[in-house]
Amino acid sequence: MTTTVAKIIPIEEFLKLGFIDESPAWEYINSEVIQKPMGGGKHSLLQKKLIAVIDTATSDYEAFPEMRCSCGNRSVVPDVLVIATDQIPLDESGDIISSGINFAPLWVIEILSPSQSQTKVTGNILHCIKHGTKLGWLLDPSERSILVYQPNTLPDLLTGTDRLPVLEGVNLIITVEEVFAWLQIKR
Secondary structure, X not given: OOEEEXXXXXXXXXXXXXXXXXXXXXXXXOOEEEEOOOOOHHHHHHHHHHHHHHHHHOOOEEEEEOOOEEEOOEEEOOOEEXXXXXXXXXOOOOOEOOOOEOOOOOEEEEEXXXXXXXXXXXXXXXXXXXXXOOEEEEEEOOOOEEEEEOOOXXXXXXXXXXXXXXXXOOOOOOEHHHHHHOOOOOO
16 A cells, blocks of 8 residues: 655655655655555566566666656656666766666666556656656566557557567567566475
8 A cells, every 4th residue: 555645845855855765665746745565575576587687688778676766847766767877877986876867767667566556657657758768668467467668659568478678779588478487486
């Protein structure tokens, strides 16, 4: 179940709040402060595997779990976001900054949790697409399907042996069933 803070505040104030990066993270959507639900085992395993295969498939991009993305009067924390390595924000000593990114990632991946609103998650992906994201995936573990969002086209609902699109320069060929096969634990 998500928690909402009733007070309406500007995004600049939201970003200064000390608790927004506590787990689970808080998001700023339509002037509301909303806490994301906890993902659970399936969510965590999919997130971990996605980051590993994306990072292995390219040196041009970097995948990050739960990194804050603020753009267009919205601040969200996608399950996975992918940005070009030259877009990684650095501080004066060359370390990655702690506060996330202030632009839309090139690729955003969300994993639907049982208690999460698909409409809210879809809204976050569409918001990112409107602000420059090139690719969005919405994984639904219970349906074993992935909705794929790209600019200027209707979403695609992919299942089974459907091959998933990736960013140009990512050497990854993967199907929907291969993604969800990661949930099978061999004992």
